[in-house]
Amino acid sequence: MTRPTYSALLLxxxxxxxVATPTPATAGPAQTAVGExxxxxxxxxxxxxxxxxxxxxRGKRVLLIEFASW
Amino acid sequence: MTQPLIExxxxxxxxxxxxxxxxxxxxxxxxxxxDWPILWDPFNTTGATxxxxxxxxxxxxxxxxxxxxxxxxxAFMEAEFETPESDVQTSPLKEQLWQTPDVSEEALxxxxxxxxxxAYWLSLSNAIWVxxxxxxxxxxxxxxxxxxxxxAMIPDGDDYFRLxxxxxxxxxxxxxxxxxxxxxxxxxxxxxxMAPNQYIWRRRIQxxxxxxxxxYPFYGWVATAQREITERVETPIEIPQALTQAExxxxxxxxxxxxxxxxxxxxxxxxxxxxxxxxxxxxxPDTQNPGTRRVLIEFIPGSxxxxxxxxxxxxxxxxxxxxxxxxSVESPMLIHQPGDDIAASSDEPRIxxxxxxxxxxxxxxxxxxxYALYNVCEADGLGQCLYRRQAFExxxxxx
Numbered sequence: 036m037t038r039p040t041y042s043a044l045l046l047x048x049x050x051x052x053x054v055a056t057p058t059p060a061t062a063g064p065a066q067t068a069v070g071e072x073x074x075x076x077x078x079x080x081x082x083x084x085x086x087x088x089x090x091x092x093r094g095k096r097v098l099l100i101e102f103a104s105w
Numbered sequence: 106m107t108q109p110l111i112e113x114x115x116x117x118x119x120x121x122x123x124x125x126x127x128x129x130x131x132x133x134x135x136x137x138x139x140d141w142p143i144l145w146d147p148f149n150t151t152g153a154t155x156x157x158x159x160x161x162x163x164x165x166x167x168x169x170x171x172x173x174x175x176x177x178x179x180a181f182m183e184a185e186f187e188t189p190e191s192d193v194q195t196s197p198l199k200e201q202l203w204q205t206p207d208v209s210e211e212a213l214x215x216x217x218x219x220x221x222x223x224a225y226w227l228s229l230s231n232a233i234w235v236x237x238x239x240x241x242x243x244x245x246x247x248x249x250x251x252x253x254x255x256x257a258m259i260p261d262g263d264d265y266f267r268l269x270x271x272x273x274x275x276x277x278x279x280x281x282x283x284x285x286x287x288x289x290x291x292x293x294x295x296x297x298x299m300a301p302n303q304y305i306w307r308r309r310i311q312x313x314x315x316x317x318x319x320x321y322p323f324y325g326w327v328a329t330a331q332r333e334i335t336e337r338v339e340t341p342i343e344i345p346q347a348l349t350q351a352e353x354x355x356x357x358x359x360x361x362x363x364x365x366x367x368x369x370x371x372x373x374x375x376x377x378x379x380x381x382x383x384x385x386x387x388x389x390p391d392t393q394n395p396g397t398r399r400v401l402i403e404f405i406p407g408s409x410x411x412x413x414x415x416x417x418x419x420x421x422x423x424x425x426x427x428x429x430x431x432x433s434v435e436s437p438m439l440i441h442q443p444g445d446d447i448a449a450s451s452d453e454p455r456i457x458x459x460x461x462x463x464x465x466x467x468x469x470x471x472x473x474x475x476y477a478l479y480n481v482c483e484a485d486g487l488g489q490c491l492y493r494r495q496a497f498e499x500x501x502x503x504x
């Protein structure tokens with residue numbers, strides 16, 4: 036059974052802790068206002084091969100497309 | 106229009122998928138030939154209430170747009186942005202946890218409502234699948250008042266939704282515990298009660314729920330994707346968790362005999378299975394119409410057996426006498442359909458799911474009974490293939 040690489044996920048968690056801010060219920064990055072810093076999120080890729088942190092792309096413009104496969 | 110921008114290095118495109126099962130998103134990306142990284146957010150940590158969304162983030166990490174169209178993207182690429190001052194601060198608590206090698210255990214000692222909340226959830230998934238720490242989920246369920254005793258904290262909708270994700274993750278892991286899937290459904294129900302307009306949460310329930318509650322067939326695209334990928338002479342990404350009929354959006358979890366099917370073993374003459382196959386069950390509500398549920402029964406041969414696909418198919422019988430007055434099921438008999446290309450033997454979990462209706466005002470705990478007949482072969486010993494019977498119960502709790 037394919038599993039994400041969770042050692043990478045653990046790293047992800049550690050990275051997140053340096054940037055996470057208090058999160059009220061049902062709030063989050065999706066509620067970020069235009070002109071405000073977008074939270075520096077870190078996620079595993081769906082193939083579990085790596086984690087991607089948004090700030091890894093600092094210096095470039097990022098188009099983040101959020102969708103569902105259902 | 107984005108391709109030249111990507112090739113020039115001026116623009117990075119990232120996908121972010123709201124999905125419980127990452128392999129399904131992989132298959133979707135393979136089918137659609139998406140060539141950008143697809144990130145996985147099972148816990149809905151972005152807080153999005155619906156999808157799709159697009160975020161335009163400038164080179165300094167500042168959000169410059171939320172609505173995607175050709176004009177806004179062009180304007181985004183042409184604009185000059187100034188470097189803002191960073192307001193990110195690190196609290197002593199975060200620094201403490203940063204130094205903690207075992208994040209999950211440490212996080213459990215803290216109130217999950219602290220600023221490490223998102224990290225906590227991600228670390229929990231790590232605990233479930235990497236270290237096989239089942240207790241972490243139960244501990245959390247207890248803290249939220251899902252077990253016996255008073256809750257240690259008052260959860261919000263995010264907490265309940267993410268707890269449900271964790272239960273479902275454990276259900277899909279080697280450390281699954283009885284009742285995990287039902288616990289996931291129950292937690293998602295609580296979340297949705299708190300925020301009925303949160304459509305990410307609503308869809309997670311509807312995914313497994315009654316046909317009457319589906320705005321569209323959630324995974325109806327899978328068969329087409331697999332066929333078209335194969336036609337491209339590629340191997341489709343494997344989906345380890347079997348798709349239920351509820352997820353496929355097709356009526357009937359299995360072959361349903363026409364007319365009034367007869368009880369295939371009314372006198373219980375078929376020998377009882379001594380433990381080769383494990384049976385679990387869960388029911389999922391209709392998020393809009395009380396009185397309809399989807400029953401899911403899963404059969405797992407585990408390490409001690411495998412299915413004999415050249416013999417009698419898995420058959421489920423629901424005892425009519427166990428249904429309270431006013432209750433009904435789609436059919437008392439359902440027969441599993443393994444598919445045309447199935448091997449002579451296999452050991453995959455098998456799911457039969459079907460519709461259940463009851464009075465909308467029914468409340469309390471109800472137990473449906475039934476049994477399954479199947480042909481299963483021993484994995485050890487003489488390796489005999491045996492026709493076996495196993496009784497099961499489906500517990501339905503209605504508030």
